[in-house]
Amino acid sequence: MLRTKEQYHEDLFKMKTNVFIGGERVGRDDHRLRPGINVLDVTFDLARESKWKGLITATSSITGEEINRWSHLPQNPYDLLQKQKMIRCVARRVGGCIQRCMGHDAISALAICTKEIDEAKGTDYHKRFMTYLRDYQMKDGDGCCAQTDSKGDRTKRPSEQPNPDAYVHVVEERKEGIVVSGVKMSITQVAYADEIFVLPTRALMEDDRDFAVAFALPADWDGIKLITRPVWLREKDDPGAAPFYKYGVSDSVVVFDNVFVPKERVFMCREWEFGRRLALLFADSHRHSYSGCKPGMSDVLCGAAMLAAEANNIQKISHIREKLSSYAGAAELAYAAGVASAVYGEKTSSGVFFPNKIYANVGRRLTGELIYHEYNLLTEIAGGIAVTLPFEEDFHAESTKKYLDKFIVRNPKLSPEISLKIWKFVENVGASPMSSWYEIAGVHGGGSPIMETIALNLDYDFDEKKRLGRYLSGIDETFDDTKALGLEPTFGTSLASDDRQELKK
Numbered sequence: 001m002l003r004t005k006e007q008y009h010e011d012l013f014k015m016k017t018n019v020f021i022g023g024e025r026v027g028r029d030d031h032r033l034r035p036g037i038n039v040l041d042v043t044f045d046l047a048r049e050s051k052w053k054g055l056i057t058a059t060s061s062i063t064g065e066e067i068n069r070w071s072h073l074p075q076n077p078y079d080l081l082q083k084q085k086m087i088r089c090v091a092r093r094v095g096g097c098i099q100r101c102m103g104h105d106a107i108s109a110l111a112i113c114t115k116e117i118d119e120a121k122g123t124d125y126h127k128r129f130m131t132y133l134r135d136y137q138m139k140d141g142d143g144c145c146a147q148t149d150s151k152g153d154r155t156k157r158p159s160e161q162p163n164p165d166a167y168v169h170v171v172e173e174r175k176e177g178i179v180v181s182g183v184k185m186s187i188t189q190v191a192y193a194d195e196i197f198v199l200p201t202r203a204l205m206e207d208d209r210d211f212a213v214a215f216a217l218p219a220d221w222d223g224i225k226l227i228t229r230p231v232w233l234r235e236k237d238d239p240g241a242a243p244f245y246k247y248g249v250s251d252s253v254v255v256f257d258n259v260f261v262p263k264e265r266v267f268m269c270r271e272w273e274f275g276r277r278l279a280l281l282f283a284d285s286h287r288h289s290y291s292g293c294k295p296g297m298s299d300v301l302c303g304a305a306m307l308a309a310e311a312n313n314i315q316k317i318s319h320i321r322e323k324l325s326s327y328a329g330a331a332e333l334a335y336a337a338g339v340a341s342a343v344y345g346e347k348t349s350s351g352v353f354f355p356n357k358i359y360a361n362v363g364r365r366l367t368g369e370l371i372y373h374e375y376n377l378l379t380e381i382a383g384g385i386a387v388t389l390p391f392e393e394d395f396h397a398e399s400t401k402k403y404l405d406k407f408i409v410r411n412p413k414l415s416p417e418i419s420l421k422i423w424k425f426v427e428n429v430g431a432s433p434m435s436s437w438y439e440i441a442g443v444h445g446g447g448s449p450i451m452e453t454i455a456l457n458l459d460y461d462f463d464e465k466k467r468l469g470r471y472l473s474g475i476d477e478t479f480d481d482t483k484a485l486g487l488e489p490t491f492g493t494s495l496a497s498d499d500r501q502e503l504k505k
């Protein structure tokens, strides 16, 4: 089934009121949540449009039916390429974060890790998860991922924290399920999601076994509170507004206060040895998703910078062309890293196809390093008007309009109306609450920069480079490079023939 956005709203507005904003308990129809809901609406709308079939939709590996790609488990490199392309396409339409990739990355991580836990421990998590996922796909569910724990003192492991609720943990095991408590933070989209996927956030030691827990629950389940911070560009939802102003986002602190999780929704319980594996499966898949959304974000910034250059009538000046080329470099190198990550990915024992970790991490690291630079380029090209522009009402008020109409025109080929539209857009892309959100998400989303360094130090074959040095400098006579990164692409081997044909087109 592919839900319509109206069906999504109907399901959402029926949910219990466990969302809190600014000290008030609010319904999910609160106007401050609407800009985020508008983003999700696009993902439901596009899945039903025939021209997006096969990109926004996929064939379920469980039922063989057409489903929304956000709930699909990637089966081959083509699926990963399609996911990446879908994220970039939709991010461009909403002018930024598409918010659904976390849920997609969580289901991939859970499908893979539950299988591996079962193989090592003889448990039956995988079957349980796949049964859950079948229903989720059939209902066209939307899930967010709650991985980041509030973490308390950063230097202490979960079991060493004075406040045990700093990390979500198992309080009690019963025959029919488990009881969990703790606090997750910075959880995007949860205030308008159907489901929450909860995963551990870090590697765990044996003492931390209570903190090794993964499960899924409806976002309004008893005992869950969502303390939510919406970010949006306009006080009122205005359907007539230009596209960029319709969209926004919300992040929440998610409180689990002695919450009962039925057994059929528990996918890890105290298998502490798999804490790191599950955390990294999510993080690496999410870093691959960034190779879709960050290029989309660079496209938005590049578009704003080009309009600012035109409005300033400096679009042909050489230093502007040089600055604009930086956006091309940022967007397409990140995108290329995602393509390489898909092509050199691996088939896991669960059947899920997983992106290559090295390419996913170098791509994500590049975008994190460049994010402030990209905003800086826009600032340099636009000048100071992004933060000093009078309010829009002044451009329409009788007493000020005649001055401001002349003031706003810098390029004589542009009318006052178009010039104002450009500068409002530049202001909102470059100097609004959403800009700050994107800058900080660009650095920390998917894990702080140090996490990419750690991932690369774990997986990158540095010794192989040293052996190369020894060979080239004459210390060693031979050099075995048969296992060097990239010599064995999975592309040709694991791609289904139909998909290969599709890819050739």
Ligand SMILES: Cc1cc2nc3c(=O)[nH]c(=O)nc-3n(C[C@H](O)[C@H](O)[C@H](O)COP(=O)(O)OP(=O)(O)OC[C@H]3O[C@@H](n4cnc5c(N)ncnc54)[C@H](O)[C@@H]3O)c2cc1C
Pocket (backbone or CB within 6 Å): 102, 144, 145, 146, 147, 148, 151, 154, 155, 156, 185, 186, 187, 188, 189, 251, 437, 440, 441, 444, 445, 446, 447, 448, 450
């Ligand atoms: C806009 C936005 C949206 C997000 N959405 C989601 C979401 O949907 N779901 C989700 O699960 N998470 C989400 N996150 C959370 C994101 O994954 C975290 O911000 C990220 O993992 C960093 O964690 P933190 O914010 O707690 O920072 P911290 O971990 O506190 O990091 C701050 C600094 O402390 C350092 N540090 C931390 N611990 C140690 C240590 N032990 N030793 C040495 N140095 C240390 C870090 O390297 C970093 O420099 C989101 C974040 C943002 C900004």
